[in-house]
Amino acid sequence: MMDSAYRDILHRCFRCGWCKFPLNYTDFNCPAYLKYRFESFSSGGRMWLIRAWQEGEITPSERLSQILFSCVTCRNCVEACAMPGIKDSLVDLFIEARADMVERGTIPPLVRDYFKAISVGGNPYRLPAQDRAKWSCGLGLERYQGQEYLFYVGDEGAFDELGQHMARSVALLLRRSGVSFGILGSDELTDGNDVHALGEKGLAEYLARQNIELMQELGVKKVITLSPHAFHAMRNRYPLHGSTAAVYHYTQILQPLVARLAPVLQGERVVTYHDPCYLGRWNGEYRAPRAILKSVKGLKSVEMDRSMQNALCCGGGGGNFFTDMLGTGPDLAARARVREALATGADTIAVACPQCYRMLADAVRDEGAQEKVRVCELTEIVAEAVPA
Amino acid sequence: MASLRFDPEICLACESVDCIMKCQYIHMDLARAKEEHDRLTRGEMSSILKDCVTCYACEEYCPSGNHPFYHIVELQERLGIHPVPIPIEKSQVVMMGPRGKIREMELKSPLINMCFFDMMKGGIRGSLFEGATTFGGSDVFCNLMFLHFARNSTIKERLPRMIDNIMHCAVEPSGTREVICYHDECYGTYTSWARAFGVEVPFTPVHLFEFLKRRLMELRDGIRPLNVKVAYQRPCSNRLCPETDSLVDDIFALIGAERPKRTYEYGNALCCGGVPEAAQRFDLVDDIRARNVADMKAAGAQYCVFNCPFCFWTLAEPVAKAGIFPVMMSDLCLLALGE
Amino acid sequence: MDRSAVIERLKAIVGGAYVSDAAEELYIYSRDQGVQDPHLPDWVAMPASTGEVASILELASREKIPVVPMGGGLVLSGLSVPLRGGIVLDMKRMNRILEVNEHSHYAVVEAGTSQGMLDAYLRKHHPGLKHSLPDAPPAATIAGNIAIHGSGHLSQSEGGFHSEMVTGLEVVLSTGEVVKLGSCSTVPAWFSRAPLPDLVGLFLGWNGTTGVITKVGIKLFPRPKFHDVLVYMTEDIDLAPMVLNRVIATSMAEDINYALAPKPDYLNGFQMTVINYTANSEDELIFKRKKLRSVLQDLYETRQSGFMPIPPHMKAGFLEAPQKALSKFADVRKGGGFEYVGAIMPIERIPDACRAGMEITERHAITYSLGARIIGRGSCAMFFFAYPFNRVDKGEVERVKEALEETNETALRLGGIPWKTEVQGQRLILERMDPATKGLMRRIRGVLDPQGIMNPGNWEVT
Ligand SMILES: Cc1cc2nc3c(=O)[nH]c(=O)nc-3n(C[C@H](O)[C@H](O)[C@H](O)COP(=O)(O)OP(=O)(O)OC[C@H]3O[C@@H](n4cnc5c(N)ncnc54)[C@H](O)[C@@H]3O)c2cc1C
Ligand code: SF4
Ligand code: SF4
Ligand code: SF4
Ligand code: SF4
Ligand code: SF4
Numbered sequence A: 001m002m003d004s005a006y007r008d009i010l011h012r013c014f015r016c017g018w019c020k021f022p023l024n025y026t027d028f029n030c031p032a033y034l035k036y037r038f039e040s041f042s043s044g045g046r047m048w049l050i051r052a053w054q055e056g057e058i059t060p061s062e063r064l065s066q067i068l069f070s071c072v073t074c075r076n077c078v079e080a081c082a083m084p085g086i087k088d089s090l091v092d093l094f095i096e097a098r099a100d101m102v103e104r105g106t107i108p109p110l111v112r113d114y115f116k117a118i119s120v121g122g123n124p125y126r127l128p129a130q131d132r133a134k135w136s137c138g139l140g141l142e143r144y145q146g147q148e149y150l151f152y153v154g155d156e157g158a159f160d161e162l163g164q165h166m167a168r169s170v171a172l173l174l175r176r177s178g179v180s181f182g183i184l185g186s187d188e189l190t191d192g193n194d195v196h197a198l199g200e201k202g203l204a205e206y207l208a209r210q211n212i213e214l215m216q217e218l219g220v221k222k223v224i225t226l227s228p229h230a231f232h233a234m235r236n237r238y239p240l241h242g243s244t245a246a247v248y249h250y251t252q253i254l255q256p257l258v259a260r261l262a263p264v265l266q267g268e269r270v271v272t273y274h275d276p277c278y279l280g281r282w283n284g285e286y287r288a289p290r291a292i293l294k295s296v297k298g299l300k301s302v303e304m305d306r307s308m309q310n311a312l313c314c315g316g317g318g319g320n321f322f323t324d325m326l327g328t329g330p331d332l333a334a335r336a337r338v339r340e341a342l343a344t345g346a347d348t349i350a351v352a353c354p355q356c357y358r359m360l361a362d363a364v365r366d367e368g369a370q371e372k373v374r375v376c377e378l379t380e381i382v383a384e385a386v387p388a
Numbered sequence B: 001m002a003s004l005r006f007d008p009e010i011c012l013a014c015e016s017v018d019c020i021m022k023c024q025y026i027h028m029d030l031a032r033a034k035e036e037h038d039r040l041t042r043g044e045m046s047s048i049l050k051d052c053v054t055c056y057a058c059e060e061y062c063p064s065g066n067h068p069f070y071h072i073v074e075l076q077e078r079l080g081i082h083p084v085p086i087p088i089e090k091s092q093v094v095m096m097g098p099r100g101k102i103r104e105m106e107l108k109s110p111l112i113n114m115c116f117f118d119m120m121k122g123g124i125r126g127s128l129f130e131g132a133t134t135f136g137g138s139d140v141f142c143n144l145m146f147l148h149f150a151r152n153s154t155i156k157e158r159l160p161r162m163i164d165n166i167m168h169c170a171v172e173p174s175g176t177r178e179v180i181c182y183h184d185e186c187y188g189t190y191t192s193w194a195r196a197f198g199v200e201v202p203f204t205p206v207h208l209f210e211f212l213k214r215r216l217m218e219l220r221d222g223i224r225p226l227n228v229k230v231a232y233q234r235p236c237s238n239r240l241c242p243e244t245d246s247l248v249d250d251i252f253a254l255i256g257a258e259r260p261k262r263t264y265e266y267g268n269a270l271c272c273g274g275v276p277e278a279a280q281r282f283d284l285v286d287d288i289r290a291r292n293v294a295d296m297k298a299a300g301a302q303y304c305v306f307n308c309p310f311c312f313w314t315l316a317e318p319v320a321k322a323g324i325f326p327v328m329m330s331d332l333c334l335l336a337l338g339e
Numbered sequence C: 001m002d003r004s005a006v007i008e009r010l011k012a013i014v015g016g017a018y019v020s021d022a023a024e025e026l027y028i029y030s031r032d033q034g035v036q037d038p039h040l041p042d043w044v045a046m047p048a049s050t051g052e053v054a055s056i057l058e059l060a061s062r063e064k065i066p067v068v069p070m071g072g073g074l075v076l077s078g079l080s081v082p083l084r085g086g087i088v089l090d091m092k093r094m095n096r097i098l099e100v101n102e103h104s105h106y107a108v109v110e111a112g113t114s115q116g117m118l119d120a121y122l123r124k125h126h127p128g129l130k131h132s133l134p135d136a137p138p139a140a141t142i143a144g145n146i147a148i149h150g151s152g153h154l155s156q157s158e159g160g161f162h163s164e165m166v167t168g169l170e171v172v173l174s175t176g177e178v179v180k181l182g183s184c185s186t187v188p189a190w191f192s193r194a195p196l197p198d199l200v201g202l203f204l205g206w207n208g209t210t211g212v213i214t215k216v217g218i219k220l221f222p223r224p225k226f227h228d229v230l231v232y233m234t235e236d237i238d239l240a241p242m243v244l245n246r247v248i249a250t251s252m253a254e255d256i257n258y259a260l261a262p263k264p265d266y267l268n269g270f271q272m273t274v275i276n277y278t279a280n281s282e283d284e285l286i287f288k289r290k291k292l293r294s295v296l297q298d299l300y301e302t303r304q305s306g307f308m309p310i311p312p313h314m315k316a317g318f319l320e321a322p323q324k325a326l327s328k329f330a331d332v333r334k335g336g337g338f339e340y341v342g343a344i345m346p347i348e349r350i351p352d353a354c355r356a357g358m359e360i361t362e363r364h365a366i367t368y369s370l371g372a373r374i375i376g377r378g379s380c381a382m383f384f385f386a387y388p389f390n391r392v393d394k395g396e397v398e399r400v401k402e403a404l405e406e407t408n409e410t411a412l413r414l415g416g417i418p419w420k421t422e423v424q425g426q427r428l429i430l431e432r433m434d435p436a437t438k439g440l441m442r443r444i445r446g447v448l449d450p451q452g453i454m455n456p457g458n459w460e461v462t
Helices: A031-036 A043-054 A062-069 A076-080 A087-104 A109-121 A129-136 A154-159 A161-176 A193-197 A201-218 A228-241 A250-261 A287-294 A333-343 A354-366 A378-385 B008-013 B030-041 B047-051 B057-061 B068-078 B086-095 B118-123 B144-149 B152-174 B184-196 B208-218 B236-240 B242-255 B274-278 B282-298 B309-321 B329-336 C003-014 C023-028 C050-063 C115-125 C142-146 C237-249 C282-294 C297-301 C312-319 C324-331 C347-363 C394-413 C423-432 C435-448
Strands: A149-152 A222-225 A246-249 A264-273 A297-302 A348-351 A374-377 B111-113 B133-135 B178-181 B204-207 B228-233 B303-306 B325-328 C043-045 C067-070 C087-090 C097-101 C106-110 C166-172 C178-182 C212-219 C226-234 C255-260 C271-279 C336-345 C369-375 C380-390 C417-419
Touching: A031 A333, A043 A062, A043 A087, A043 C023, A062 A087, A062 C023, A076 A087, A109 A193, A109 A201, A129 A154, A129 A161, A149 A161, A154 A161, A154 A354, A161 A250, A161 A354, A161 A374, A161 A378, A193 A201, A193 A228, A201 A228, A222 A228, A222 A250, A228 A246, A246 A250, A250 A287, A250 A378, A264 A287, A264 A378, A287 A297, A287 A378, A297 A378, A333 A354, A348 A354, A348 A378, A354 A374, A374 A378, B008 B030, B030 B047, B030 B068, B047 B068, B057 B068, B057 B236, B068 B144, B068 B152, B086 B144, B086 C226, B111 B152, B118 B133, B133 B152, B144 B152, B144 B184, B152 B178, B152 B184, B178 B184, B178 B208, B184 B204, B184 B208, B184 B236, B204 B208, B208 B242, B208 B329, B228 B282, B236 B242, B242 B329, B274 B282, B274 B309, B282 B309, B303 B309, B303 B329, B309 B325, B309 C312, B325 B329, C003 C043, C003 C050, C050 C067, C050 C087, C050 C166, C050 C212, C067 C142, C067 C212, C097 C115, C106 C115, C115 C142, C142 C212, C226 C237, C226 C282, C226 C312, C237 C255, C237 C271, C237 C347, C271 C282, C271 C312, C324 C336, C324 C380, C336 C347, C336 C394, C347 C369, C347 C380, C347 C394, C380 C394, C394 C417, C394 C423, C417 C423
Parallel strands: A149 A222, A222 A246, A264 A297, A264 A348, A348 A374, B111 B133, B111 B178, B178 B204, B228 B303, B303 B325, C043 C087, C067 C087
Antiparallel strands: C097 C106, C106 C212, C166 C178, C166 C212, C226 C271, C255 C271, C255 C369, C336 C380, C336 C417, C369 C380
């Protein structure tokens, strides 16, 4: 049963559909709606269907779980919704409804597999835990032992090829900028952000507590995360379970430091930055990544029609990166995002999230745009511009 | 109910009639001013009642402290003159009315009274206001703005309750007597209007500028002088506490701001135009705004600093359009502190 | 053909992902935001092209399946809910902007193009031009709006209802034939309906009962750089026609709206005339402001009415288009709903309409927002009687429904005609309509929709 705080506002959605758009109406900005196009897949449709389900007007079905689990928790609807009385609760409410589905056991197989992989093997990639340290091989990074920061790379940083690449690049730039940090290597655990977003609250809490315990044992006071998703969980959810560590996204730490490295690009480069929702809309950090780009000489920065509060999610959020509830096709958010980036004339899409990195890189390939644009993580751009 | 301490004898004997002769909006020779003002003194109708812009300034001009402006407002109300159209007046009375929602609050010193402007408490930040707690809203609202609407009665009716609310819900629990008035209209209420109408004020009002000055002195080492010219938009309510004008100079000295010589400064300060706009005196509004901004420009001002949030709302845009940066006083101080 | 054959055929036409007969879609497409009863469709299909629409209609007319076109589905009065089941055509995949003519000031768009996207597109690519936005949420579509004679931000200054701004249409008839109307039927441009015999009107105001609109040519207008608003406050309803007419007569107001509501409490008992005006320079803006104020000077000097001072944070709300505040009205009863009778009526009837609205709502123990938008430089007004309700309060929903019915009758009695009205209201109109007119309507329906499959139940002359 859903918490009454949420159930009692379900009927206050007017299904007016402001939530389908960004604040400037450029195009549909709800990835689930953009893909499926039925009213039922918009935020408002979801509100009405959850209500119908809770009131017993419709029964749980595969379709209903597809509708609920295709929300990528990007929070565009929260930004755009017309009703002050409900807007802030929308995504929390969707997560709550999924939690109810999880409790009743009516969840899509892809989601079930994801939970299982984590609870059995400790990560969604079904790879052995000792592989977690691979990304750092040969870099000579220190284990965490009381340095100022713990650098947490998370599942994608450990197991995804692009994520590993990104973790290395960020670690090197942190070191180069004189930041004192250590890593956990194979002792890292899933942060649980996406587990929570998919409604498995028990597992998410367990993961949070495990992580907190580990960090407290090691005396970690400050954490730098690679992923905005881990950043969000550790910053906003972990304190509910007793964490007192200060949490930063790596862009926030690097932003004041990169200018000292005096990065200068050889030749022109036009870059457009893609805001990760868990950094931007969820945590209000729009400035630090842009400031990093700004400190690179010779780099021209252009904005997409939808940026900052209006950014279109890459479609990977809310666990969808692993569960793939949006499937394939030209209406995938990531592909729409790549087309939008191309329209700016940029030759580079800058990312600050390992999930966005993978999603957009794959989308560039699916759009056949490899010749026109490439996806680069912020520190890679900086590294190219800093004389060795 | 509170009644105005106004002595007709003083006015009847007055030869300068400074209250009218110095008025920036009513122009008449001394003889006529005397004649018209005597009518007021006798409680009769006069053109002054209609032409008055309700700028509060004559409270400051009268050398005898005989409350010419409060007297004007009393008469306007008695004789049924509405400076602002009635629907707007009535609507404001409801809009600004007490909601009766206030409860005892956990507050501590420094204690800041936000007046009606609770929504501006975002401005209470940085080292200047470290540890400060605030209260505000319709239940602690001084209501003095109703002077512009010829409604002393509304102030008389509401103020005692507001004072009570402030005492019981804010001052007493906080353990301090000092209430820092964010809006200088509150300060004017508690130091001038209340005294003139014989209303007792059981706490100690402190002007925001006084507080800022104290804090700046404490934080002196962290100040980087701004080295800019700053025009000061003096609000109407400051006419009720002219003694606080010199605090502007003190603060400017501390933050390294220069107050350039202007025509419309001190006693000659011009109204921001907000009230005359409500009074539908549109030509006057255009005229005074144009003169005021041109004067700031001519004085070489780079910033225009505001005391009153109302003035800020009405004048920020024209000021900014003239290439002058509009800023509230506390934010200007924060700027000097590098925040 | 049995049901499964129909869905297979639909899938073959639009693609498997864009047809549904799942309970979830049928539930959502069976109801809108207002108080009308739900009616389940059998299928929901989302075509992506005129060809797909034509194929669906061929299938539907062969199989006598009702078809209900739906745009944003925001009409509130149940007009895009399938009263007799059948196929709901969600048109929003057809949302390409096909052409903008900078010189002849028109745009050609696919029917499902949203108001919001056209506005954003023009702002970016043709910043000197705009179309007339309704205050419906941005998801409302261009075709859905003209199909019901919508109105909006330029209806006062630029010549009336949005249907009057249509320069041409492409429609698919119930048989699946594709027809072009207006200049585009004869030359490859969409500039006007004249000088040809005007067939466009056969699809405007018909609620989708004569065919499915697939493309629309719509007029564009200059988008001046400067924009401001004046709000005139009165306490006497009878002043409305005079105040409005004086403002209209200046020819300087782009959009004029009149409104009253019991909430917020500080506006209870007062009326506001909201005057939007635009200019190409600051000087022009000031000139217009002065002129607009001057025509009401004798009134405000009596102190019985006056211009409201508007602090900057409130001004942004008045200048917004579409107005989010109107959608928020749905939450007045903390219950996510409202429906309104919009009656097109003469301006002089506004005071009576206000009084009637207050009287009706009081009797039905519901609350209201009343008001009017001026259309076509004062040829008429769209007067709205908007009643919010709490969706979970069944009693209140019922009372609103009854009040709306009664309001329809009242609007007619006052000499107005309910706009985009639900089926019940359509019947009231038809009862009063000249029999010869009704006869012609019936014959036209017979020609355009011989099987009676197009949004059946609407505009039915019996
Ligand atoms: C808060 C709010 C404010 C509003 N303000 C305004 C306003 O200022 N001005 C205004 O005009 N309206 C207003 N409306 C009413 C309504 O939302 C709009 O008129 C809207 O434009 C209708 O468009 P839609 O796409 O939602 O139409 P729908 O509701 O989808 O359809 C309306 C009718 O048109 C038919 N139709 C839809 N598409 C087609 C097509 N392609 N071919 C043939 N028939 C079709 C449907 O069958 C139906 O009968 C408002 C509504 C709300 C909720
Ligand atoms: S979620 Fe908000 S914006 Fe979206 S339909 Fe519901 S009320 Fe409207
Ligand atoms: S969070 Fe994003 S995907 Fe989910 S309903 Fe809102 S806008 Fe759509
Ligand atoms: S996947 Fe990328 S864009 Fe989407 S939620 Fe994560 S960070 Fe946001
Ligand atoms: S109010 Fe003061 S200045 Fe005016 S007439 Fe009286 S004493 Fe003189
Ligand atoms: S209040 Fe101002 S305008 Fe009125 S008489 Fe006094 S000085 Fe003049």
